[in-house]
Amino acid sequence: MKLISLLDQLAAAPATTATPRRALLQHLGRAAVAALPLAAALPAAASTNDTAYDALTQLLLLERLQLAFYTRALAVPGLIPTAQTADFQRLRTHQEQHVTFLTQALQGAGSLVPALPAFDFSGRRRVASNPELFPNVLSDYDAFLALAQQLEDLGVRLYKTHAFAVVNDLQLTLAVLRLHPVEAQHSAHVRGLRRGRGVVVENWPSDSDAAITRPAAAQILTTAATGGEENILQYQTPGKPIVFSDFLLIRDNTAIHDSALPEAFDEPVNSAIAQAALNLFF
Amino acid sequence: MSDHNLLPAWREQSLGRRVFLRVSAASAATVALVAAGCTTTTPEPVKVDPYLLSPLPAGDVGLFYFAYLLAIAKATIFQKVADAPPTDFTATDRAVFTDLRDHEVIHRELLRRFLDPKGEVALLPADFAFSLTSLSLTTRAGALAAAQQFADLAAAVYPTVLPLFSSANLLPRTLLLKMSSVHARHAATLRNLRTPGTFAADDVVLTTGVLAGQLRTKTPLEVLAVLAPFFAPYVISAGNLPLPI
Numbered sequence: 465m466k467l468i469s470l471l472d473q474l475a476a477a478p479a480t481t482a483t484p485r486r487a488l489l490q491h492l493g494r495a496a497v498a499a500l501p502l503a504a505a506l507p508a509a510a511s512t513n514d515t516a517y518d519a520l521t522q523l524l525l526l527e528r529l530q531l532a533f534y535t536r537a538l539a540v541p542g543l544i545p546t547a548q549t550a551d552f553q554r555l556r557t558h559q560e561q562h563v564t565f566l567t568q569a570l571q572g573a574g575s576l577v578p579a580l581p582a583f584d585f586s587g588r589r590r591v592a593s594n595p596e597l598f599p600n601v602l603s604d605y606d607a608f609l610a611l612a613q614q615l616e617d618l619g620v621r622l623y624k625t626h627a628f629a630v631v632n633d634l635q636l637t638l639a640v641l642r643l644h645p646v647e648a649q650h651s652a653h654v655r656g657l658r659r660g661r662g663v664v665v666e667n668w669p670s671d672s673d674a675a676i677t678r679p680a681a682a683q684i685l686t687t688a689a690t691g692g693e694e695n696i697l698q699y700q701t702p703g704k705p706i707v708f709s710d711f712l713l714i715r716d717n718t719a720i721h722d723s724a725l726p727e728a729f730d731e732p733v734n735s736a737i738a739q740a741a742l743n744l745f746f
Numbered sequence: 747m748s749d750h751n752l753l754p755a756w757r758e759q760s761l762g763r764r765v766f767l768r769v770s771a772a773s774a775a776t777v778a779l780v781a782a783g784c785t786t787t788t789p790e791p792v793k794v795d796p797y798l799l800s801p802l803p804a805g806d807v808g809l810f811y812f813a814y815l816l817a818i819a820k821a822t823i824f825q826k827v828a829d830a831p832p833t834d835f836t837a838t839d840r841a842v843f844t845d846l847r848d849h850e851v852i853h854r855e856l857l858r859r860f861l862d863p864k865g866e867v868a869l870l871p872a873d874f875a876f877s878l879t880s881l882s883l884t885t886r887a888g889a890l891a892a893a894q895q896f897a898d899l900a901a902a903v904y905p906t907v908l909p910l911f912s913s914a915n916l917l918p919r920t921l922l923l924k925m926s927s928v929h930a931r932h933a934a935t936l937r938n939l940r941t942p943g944t945f946a947a948d949d950v951v952l953t954t955g956v957l958a959g960q961l962r963t964k965t966p967l968e969v970l971a972v973l974a975p976f977f978a979p980y981v982i983s984a985g986n987l988p989l990p991i
Binding site: 496520542550551555556559561562564565568620624627628634637638639641642643644645646647648649650651652653656659666667668698699700701702706708710711712719720725727728729730731732 | 838842843844845847848849851852853855856858859860864901904905906908909915916917918919920921923925926927928929930931932933934935937943945946947950951956957958959960961963
């Protein structure tokens with residue numbers, strides 16, 4: 465499945481030519497075909513969760529969710545303190561730019577861009593009788609920050625999950641790798657803002673972070689945002705965990721704290737778990 | 747083929763890149779003389795620059811070396827500041843630098859392990875070091891400025907380095923991917939400590955064009971150029987490193 469990159473074409477153009485060109489990608493993975501009307505006739509195996517198309521649409525959903533969250537929060541008078549308004553305007557701008565980029569990448573591939581969901585940040589999934597999973601996230605600043613942190617953490621992890629999924633398109637891979645650290649900077653910032661308000665939380669996922677309490681039905685978001693960040697098993701070769709104690713703590717200046725080992729590596733998220741968490745919001 | 751069968755002993759290989767070029771030129775001259783029917787004289791021994799390290803290896807191993815050198819830079823700064831915090835550091839500053847030091851020492855030692863799985867090889871000369879003399883780490887402003895500079899560099903270069911790996915084994919580059927976002931977190935944290943609200947600011951994130959909202963990146967060669975004066979008198983040549991896409 466050969467991908468012809470929108471960005472490969474753009475890279476050949478002068479740097480000042482920023483206008484995206486249409487229809488440069490003929491196919492964006494198997495799922496692009498599955499998106500055609502004939503999709504129903506294709507075998508079920510055609511719709512996997514790991515094509516470039518699935519990766520980009522899942523990232524687009526996440527970015528759209530973040531964009532909607534910040535847009536609505538900024539529109540609520542008094543929710544975000546004046547001193548932080550510029551910060552969240554920057555976050556909103558970045559998410560908007562990411563949405564634009566991912567949308568153009570899909571369009572350039574001739575792929576279907578999914579319809580924009582009507583997001584509901586209460587967790588009621590637009591059914592008033594459903595229990596509220598995320599109370600006050602658009603009226604209380606601390607509740608807002610806690611959800612913002614989880615969505616940014618999820619973003620860092622989801623870009624990691626899909627970083628090597630667009631293997632046939634180096635320019636798109638590069639773009640995913642450049643978007644990934646921007647999400648990480650956002651997360652570090654929101655975490656810092658929460659710490660400034662007295663929450664026990666580091667700028668990176670840490671065992672010492674105070675848990676964000678959610679109803680059981682919302683637990684999947686916590687799992688998607690930070691579940692597994694306590695992982696201390698890393699692999700250089702399959703099936704053989706790296707024995708860090710073999711080379712840490714035995715040399716000068718390598719007496720590190722136990723909590724640092726999982727902090728030093730951000731983890732990816734299972735894409736199905738990420739999807740289940742995203743589904744809470746529409 | 748394993749990534750780790752190609753460990754050069756940095757000290758033992760005397761034909762550094764520049765030396766190789768000089769030798770090549772002498773050989774070409776010799777060939778020319780022979781072709782012209784002249785006798786050749788024994789060429790004078792080439793004086794080897796004792797501070798010219800053998801070139802960074804090609805392929806994935808060279809990328810690990812590059813990441814290792816950058817981790818040495820970051821870890822050396824963080825270690826120094828954690829050991830001797832500026833007097834005007836806050837409690838938060840101190841706690842952050844302890845964490846940064848821990849993370850970066852783990853990264854440095856893991857990368858070293860990639861290059862030397864058994865921990866038996868001297869990868870660098872005994873007196874090779876990242877020099878702190880040009881940095882002012884005794885004031886909060888100076889320490890944060892230095893730390894931010896190198897955290898920004900690491901954040902900016904990992905997205906360029908990651909696609910250059912070629913091994914079929916994705917695990918090592920996945921570990922670097924996991925480190926990549928930690929570098930970005932370090933950069934944002936230091937930026938905000940130094941000047942609140944400068945996380946992901948316009949000087950590190952593209953603001954216009956198709957790639958707006960994406961991190962501004964650097965190439966390994968750009969980063970090595972920044973590192974060079976800090977590793978002096980040793981000279982690192984990177985002509986064999988995979989070139990950015």
